[in-house]
Amino acid sequence: MAAVTSAGETPPGATAARRAGMQARRRRRLNAFRYAVFAVFGAFFLLPLLAMARFSLEGARLGTWSVKAWRDIASYQGTGIPPLLSAIEITLELAVITCAVMLVLLVPTMIWVRLRVRWLARTIEFLCLLPLTIPAIVLVVGLGPIYNKIQHISLSALMLFWVYVILALPYAYRALAAGLGAIDVTTLSEAARSLGASWFTVVVRVIVPNMRQAILNAVLLTWALVLGEFTIAFLLLYTNLQVELFSISRNTPNAGVLFSTSFAALAFAFALLAILSFAGRRGGRRSRYRP
Amino acid sequence: MTSSPITGTRDAAARTAVEVRMEGLSRRYGPVVALDRLDLTVQPGELVALLGPSGCGKTTTLRLLAGLEDADDGRVVVGGRDITHLPASRRDMGMVFQAYSLFPHMTVRQNVAFGLRVRRVGAARRDERALEMLDLVGLSAQADRYPHQLSGGQQQRVALARALAIEPQVLLLDEPLSALDAKVRAQLRDQIRRIQLEVGITTLFVTHDQEEALAIADRVGVMRDGRIEQLASPTEVYSRPASSFVAEFVGLSNRLAGEVRAGQVVVRGVALPLVDSGTPEGQAVALVRPEAVTLASPSSPEPGPLVGTVIAITFLGATSRVTVDLGDVTVLAQLQTAEAAALPTGSRVALSIRPDPVLVAARSKPAPVPGDET
Numbered sequence: 001m002a003a004v005t006s007a008g009e010t011p012p013g014a015t016a017a018r019r020a021g022m023q024a025r026r027r028r029r030l031n032a033f034r035y036a037v038f039a040v041f042g043a044f045f046l047l048p049l050l051a052m053a054r055f056s057l058e059g060a061r062l063g064t065w066s067v068k069a070w071r072d073i074a075s076y077q078g079t080g081i082p083p084l085l086s087a088i089e090i091t092l093e094l095a096v097i098t099c100a101v102m103l104v105l106l107v108p109t110m111i112w113v114r115l116r117v118r119w120l121a122r123t124i125e126f127l128c129l130l131p132l133t134i135p136a137i138v139l140v141v142g143l144g145p146i147y148n149k150i151q152h153i154s155l156s157a158l159m160l161f162w163v164y165v166i167l168a169l170p171y172a173y174r175a176l177a178a179g180l181g182a183i184d185v186t187t188l189s190e191a192a193r194s195l196g197a198s199w200f201t202v203v204v205r206v207i208v209p210n211m212r213q214a215i216l217n218a219v220l221l222t223w224a225l226v227l228g229e230f231t232i233a234f235l236l237l238y239t240n241l242q243v244e245l246f247s248i249s250r251n252t253p254n255a256g257v258l259f260s261t262s263f264a265a266l267a268f269a270f271a272l273l274a275i276l277s278f279a280g281r282r283g284g285r286r287s288r289y290r291p
Numbered sequence: 292m293t294s295s296p297i298t299g300t301r302d303a304a305a306r307t308a309v310e311v312r313m314e315g316l317s318r319r320y321g322p323v324v325a326l327d328r329l330d331l332t333v334q335p336g337e338l339v340a341l342l343g344p345s346g347c348g349k350t351t352t353l354r355l356l357a358g359l360e361d362a363d364d365g366r367v368v369v370g371g372r373d374i375t376h377l378p379a380s381r382r383d384m385g386m387v388f389q390a391y392s393l394f395p396h397m398t399v400r401q402n403v404a405f406g407l408r409v410r411r412v413g414a415a416r417r418d419e420r421a422l423e424m425l426d427l428v429g430l431s432a433q434a435d436r437y438p439h440q441l442s443g444g445q446q447q448r449v450a451l452a453r454a455l456a457i458e459p460q461v462l463l464l465d466e467p468l469s470a471l472d473a474k475v476r477a478q479l480r481d482q483i484r485r486i487q488l489e490v491g492i493t494t495l496f497v498t499h500d501q502e503e504a505l506a507i508a509d510r511v512g513v514m515r516d517g518r519i520e521q522l523a524s525p526t527e528v529y530s531r532p533a534s535s536f537v538a539e540f541v542g543l544s545n546r547l548a549g550e551v552r553a554g555q556v557v558v559r560g561v562a563l564p565l566v567d568s569g570t571p572e573g574q575a576v577a578l579v580r581p582e583a584v585t586l587a588s589p590s591s592p593e594p595g596p597l598v599g600t601v602i603a604i605t606f607l608g609a610t611s612r613v614t615v616d617l618g619d620v621t622v623l624a625q626l627q628t629a630e631a632a633a634l635p636t637g638s639r640v641a642l643s644i645r646p647d648p649v650l651v652a653a654r655s656k657p658a659p660v661p662g663d664e665t
Contacts, residue, residue: 191388193359194380
């Protein structure tokens, strides 16, 4: 027998169906909004990059295509400035050295503070975050005398790593602190110690592998900082990639090389970001920590 | 049967178990005395459970023994060797922690083999030993899983296998079951005891769960304020508690006013033998176990010192706890559920107290709250 519904009364099934329909419509509207926002912001970032790429591939005559600007990266030498390739090399070496020094300095210190001297944690955090609050120009003024002395020992732009490590501290510290906070460092280290592991083994074989994602994040942020740093290198009279690009644009206006090199640097940073985040995701899936 | 990766001995149970001695151990955290000149000797192959409320110093004792903390005073002697100043990594002790402590980036097999790897045991032997230990705890099928793919109980079993894999002199268990649900807890508790007996290892087990301690241990040490209040077999701790604290901490107790005279305590007209025959005469509070109280329908409806009204029944499974109001005091009785069912709430009942030896506390104690677990 069919259900009898009085006039004006909605059957429960119909109410549920209407509610489900409303939810579906709301979900569709929300998705459309998300895609629109994503498209607008994507265009905002991608269009200049695409324009840059297109410009770097511009041939001698307008509207033609050429890879000459890309080929010139390896051999380009502006007037009165070092070869472009050496600036790229220096910057990459600086990035590697800065990342290595930052990790060697920060990872054991932070683990040690977490395990043995927790009362120092706030002080360390304050010291690490301090560079964020100091403008680059103030840093340069402060570091000027020190770099005068350093330049007596070595004139290499690689010496910039000292200041870059300081600049990277806040970002690297935050990334590593998040990683350390996600694992029970005390219990893991005590378990390892009770099994006969030395402190070195505890750090290298137990704690660091569980901070892999955090370490990758710290490396990525440090890397990005070094690749993009201009002010300090310029003011301390060193030539890194950004200073070189600036010099090319000022003294030898070869726009093709300028854009191809800039685009290559950006593409390299993006590729690195993708690789690190992919590697981190794989590691994270395998060693998902559940305290 | 297990075998030693270090000595190559096939039968680990045949390995000589060691005695553990803690002499005058003290530990302070600022003004707080966590351990107050504690003396404890664990016989070779024995399982001693340290039981006590939070902050009584039981975990501190374990951590001092493991070398995870330094003692302010006293010494630790294991197998006749003073190890007080030896770092944790050189103490040769296996430890299972309260928190899940498996290394998340390693498989179960790698976790169990970790201690052997640190000891530079060859890969093949390491693997063989890891599988033996996993077999012992019934988890060899999970050898290649990661910790996050295991349940809490399985993780603790792996932690036990990992602790045993290095063939330690002493096994330390720091509330390993506290994060598990009741059923898994009981199963794992029995498994730990079986393995401990099989391996024959000297073991110190820390817990705040009295049932766990009484079920698993050869001897139970009840701790309070950094000291051991009583160290005895579970039966003795339960039936002949050394102090009112022990009596009230281990199991439930009714606090009934009475009078000590002629080596007995008289409670509401019933003479009960004393645990401590040297108890001074006079007014006292007798600590009577709920299972020593039996209930029956009264022969006469007239009120008497042992006639009361059932005011609550708590179902516990096979047994039930019945709360009886005697007018001036309430008394707990633990009965078989079938017996308790015959005494509905509000019914009049007559109490009788089994003449088990009871402990008395000073009369000056705070107002009695029968059945309160401290």
